[in-house]
Amino acid sequence: MIVALRGAGTSLVVRVSEPVPEVLHWGADLGDLSEEDLSALELTGQLAVLNNSVDSPRVLSVWPTQAEGWLGTPAHQGHSEGTRSTPRPRLTGYDLRGEELVLRLDDAVSEVDIELSYRLTGSGVLAVRSRLTARAPYELTGVTTLVPLPPRATEILDFTGKWCRERAPQRTALGHGAHVREVRRGKPGQDSPYLLVVGVPGFRFGAGEVWGLHVAWSGDQRYLVEQLPESTGVLGGGELLRPGAVRLAAGESYESPTCYLAWSDTGLDGLAHRLHAMQRGTPRGPRPLVLNTWEAVYFDHDLDRLRELTTLGAQVGVERVVLDDGWFLGRRDDRAGLGDWTVDPQVWPRGLHPLVDHVRGLGMQFGLWVEPEMVNLDSRLAREHPDWVIGPVLPSRNQQVLDLANPDAWAYLLESLDDLVGEYAIDYLKWDHNRDLLEADAHAQTHALYRLIDALRARHPALEIESCASGGGRVDLGILARTDRVWASDCNDPVERQHIQRWTGQLVPPELVGSHVGPARCHTTGRVTEGSFRMITALFGHAGIEQDLTRCTPEELDDLRRWAALYRELRPLLHSGRVVRADLPDEATLLHGVVGAESAIYCWARTETSAPGQSGRVRLPGLDPRAAYRVRVRTELGLPSMRQVSPPAWIGQALRGWVRLPGAVLTGSGVALPVLDPQQAMLIEVAGREREVLAGG
Numbered sequence: 100m101i102v103a104l105r106g107a108g109t110s111l112v113v114r115v116s117e118p119v120p121e122v123l124h125w126g127a128d129l130g131d132l133s134e135e136d137l138s139a140l141e142l143t144g145q146l147a148v149l150n151n152s153v154d155s156p157r158v159l160s161v162w163p164t165q166a167e168g169w170l171g172t173p174a175h176q177g178h179s180e181g182t183r184s185t186p187r188p189r190l191t192g193y194d195l196r197g198e199e200l201v202l203r204l205d206d207a208v209s210e211v212d213i214e215l216s217y218r219l220t221g222s223g224v225l226a227v228r229s230r231l232t233a234r235a236p237y238e239l240t241g242v243t244t245l246v247p248l249p250p251r252a253t254e255i256l257d258f259t260g261k262w263c264r265e266r267a268p269q270r271t272a273l274g275h276g277a278h279v280r281e282v283r284r285g286k287p288g289q290d291s292p293y294l295l296v297v298g299v300p301g302f303r304f305g306a307g308e309v310w311g312l313h314v315a316w317s318g319d320q321r322y323l324v325e326q327l328p329e330s331t332g333v334l335g336g337g338e339l340l341r342p343g344a345v346r347l348a349a350g351e352s353y354e355s356p357t358c359y360l361a362w363s364d365t366g367l368d369g370l371a372h373r374l375h376a377m378q379r380g381t382p383r384g385p386r387p388l389v390l391n392t393w394e395a396v397y398f399d400h401d402l403d404r405l406r407e408l409t410t411l412g413a414q415v416g417v418e419r420v421v422l423d424d425g426w427f428l429g430r431r432d433d434r435a436g437l438g439d440w441t442v443d444p445q446v447w448p449r450g451l452h453p454l455v456d457h458v459r460g461l462g463m464q465f466g467l468w469v470e471p472e473m474v475n476l477d478s479r480l481a482r483e484h485p486d487w488v489i490g491p492v493l494p495s496r497n498q499q500v501l502d503l504a505n506p507d508a509w510a511y512l513l514e515s516l517d518d519l520v521g522e523y524a525i526d527y528l529k530w531d532h533n534r535d536l537l538e539a540d541a542h543a544q545t546h547a548l549y550r551l552i553d554a555l556r557a558r559h560p561a562l563e564i565e566s567c568a569s570g571g572g573r574v575d576l577g578i579l580a581r582t583d584r585v586w587a588s589d590c591n592d593p594v595e596r597q598h599i600q601r602w603t604g605q606l607v608p609p610e611l612v613g614s615h616v617g618p619a620r621c622h623t624t625g626r627v628t629e630g631s632f633r634m635i636t637a638l639f640g641h642a643g644i645e646q647d648l649t650r651c652t653p654e655e656l657d658d659l660r661r662w663a664a665l666y667r668e669l670r671p672l673l674h675s676g677r678v679v680r681a682d683l684p685d686e687a688t689l690l691h692g693v694v695g696a697e698s699a700i701y702c703w704a705r706t707e708t709s710a711p712g713q714s715g716r717v718r719l720p721g722l723d724p725r726a727a728y729r730v731r732v733r734t735e736l737g738l739p740s741m742r743q744v745s746p747p748a749w750i751g752q753a754l755r756g757w758v759r760l761p762g763a764v765l766t767g768s769g770v771a772l773p774v775l776d777p778q779q780a781m782l783i784e785v786a787g788r789e790r791e792v793l794a795g796g
Contacts, residue, residue, distance in 0.1 A: 101137040104198050107223030109362050113200060114141055118189045119160035120202055125246055126362045149329055159247050159331055161215055162188050162204055171325045172335060176241040183209045210234040222376035225360040233347035240340055244358040248332035252310055254300050255324055258293040258602065263590035263623045265289045265571035266602040273297065277325040281339050285318055285536025285544060286573045292322040294606050297334055304680040305720055308364045312336050313606060315576035316356035318545030344542040356577060367605060372677050375608035385670055386610050387418035387464060388663055389643030394617060398425035398432055400446050406457050411648040413461035415656055416663030420458045421466035421529050434497045437473050438480030440515040455523050466527030471512045472548065473498045473533060495534035503547035504540060513554055520559050532568035552581045565613065584611045584641050591617030591645055592624045593636035594706050594778055597689055600640060601680065610674035614640025628778050630655065631737040634662040635702055635780040639673065642666045661735045669700055679721035685711045694721035703772055704780035716769030724766045729757040729787040739779035747771035
């Protein structure tokens with residue numbers, strides 16, 4: 100029996116037969132193949148039998164083990180007191196439910212029943228998960244989703260980073276052996292592999308065949324791509340299990356995180372489009388413009404000052420205010436108070452009601468910062484319940500970790516958060532996580548976190564939550580299944596943000612990525628930048644403001660007011676269109692945009708100086724070459740500083756109004772763009788997608 104799942108130009112073909120099914124194809128849609136065609140696919144994929152090898156063709160099954168001659172990473176590892184460690188699974192049944200194939204396997208050696216699900220989403224992303232149920236006591240030490248790669252996939256892209264420089268790309272060639280990325284931080288971390296992509300050599304944003312995998316899990320992770328001399332290449336991932344984390348009694352089960360796999364023959368942008376479209380299946384309202392108080396007041400909470408700040412926010416167009424760290428018991432700095440989730444009566448003698456009422460009276464939503472998973476030893480909670488604290492271990496940012504797997508600690512957090520959200524009718528929680536986990540059961544901690552968020556949202560269905568973890572330390576589709584956006588980085592420096600947002604967008608669509616305008620001098624880098632550059636950069640996300648508006652000049656407030664109006668105007672396009680990024684030879688220049696059905700908006704930016712003195716013709720990606728367009732430069736935020744006597748002729752016209760240009764020129768030949776000074780950006784709008792009448796029909 101051969102089963103084909105098809106959708107959105109992709110297909111998965113699986114031979115469903117004993118002893119273990121095999122993936123015959125994952126990638127481009129092969130069309131509506133007949134049974135004869137499918138048999139030919141099976142026949143032509145059988146590998147040669149090599150010298151000095153097992154005496155039958157090696158098979159990479161859906162659940163590979165050494166029983167079939169597979170010498171790479173196995174699908175599952177485990178033992179029972181040092182025995183039953185060589186699985187021999189066999190197919191016992193399957194179900195085909197639309198575009199989901201569920202395979203059932205029985206392993207007589209480990210005495211584990213396995214259920215493996217392949218579901219093809221509407222955007223062509225393959226969601227794979229497994230469930231292992233023990234029939235006798237068994238300790239799992241690893242469960243890995245594995246899919247085959249063709250020989251032409253020989254170049255690897257994944258990510259690393261640090262605080263305030265998350266999601267930095269790195270490339271390497273695929274050789275023999277395993278390229279393995281393991282996360283042991285108890286969260287994905289700023290250096291998260293994020294999305295492991297393997298493709299044909301030289302794949303780019305707009306070209307090349309690529310295969311990608313994301314592990315939708317907010318704890319320890321494992322990513323790998325592996326190639327052995329005698330076998331096909333594989334792409335895989337799953338939860339990294341620490342020793343003793345999963346000990347199954349008879350009848351107990353382990354459910355793996357979902358691994359999302361995507362294929363594209365149009366490069367990284369095609370891959371991103373599939374992943375974005377999948378996440379956009381959950382309807383959300385317009386993403387409100389945010390004012391976060393952190394960089395305005397830090398721990399200095401004063402009602403009069405906050406009233407003035409939020410009043411100015413409303414005047415420039417803010418729609419949601421988030422009161423950041425410093426509101427709870429004993430919290431005057433970062434050394435005390437974490438865990439005591441009650442409003443500090445010394446700072447807020449009437450509770451938060453005066454501020455909340457003021458914010459709501461101005462027509463804005465109210466949000467609050469929390470960090471439920473952490474605790475300061477200088478807190479009432481730690482003094483009364485020291486057994487709820489993991490360790491203690493080496494402090495980080497003066498914090499220890501609260502044991503969420505402790506039922507009493509978990510219940511305390513749920514009731515505390517429920518009380519806060521209920522009393523103040525809180526619209527939004529900024530949920531932070533500011534340290535790595537040491538000597539902790541990351542598996543239990545992550546599951547407890549998920550249960551906590553799920554329980555809180557069940558009590559408050561309208562509540563929105565942001566995943567923040569020292570900025571972008573917990574950006575994954577496991578947490579985003581329960582939250583409404585991620586904070587990409589604690590760094591609001593637009594130079595850094597251009598790169599951070601560029602690569603965060605490889606997985607997450609812009610409306611789920613917080614992006615704020617900070618003050619002229621960035622507090623994390625010390626770099627001073629112009630307002631227009633900061634505002635244009637922040638447009639391409641879920642936009643907000645993170646600066647002290649009381650110190651802004653009237654002219655700066657007017658600029659922010661125009662920017663807020665522009666965000667509201669462009670929000671429907673920015674948060675629904677297709678993200679595109681140009682492949683440019685000069686790494687100091689960036690062209691990226693969002694393309695909708697009838698319009699597009701592009702950012703042309705320069706982050707630093709570079710040797711090239713001219714841009715030459717630059718293609719605008721994502722447009723229809725058969726259409727006629729109108730193009731203009733948006734000038735509401737001011738004009739960038741340019742390193743030239745005069746801009747290209749067409750730009751001069753586009754600064755004054757619309758210029759009609761054919762899609763064939765915009766996408767084929769390209770257009771000359773101005774040479775900007777460092778740390779400058781320009782907005783280019785494209786509208787009026789009208790098909791040209793082509794000769795011959």
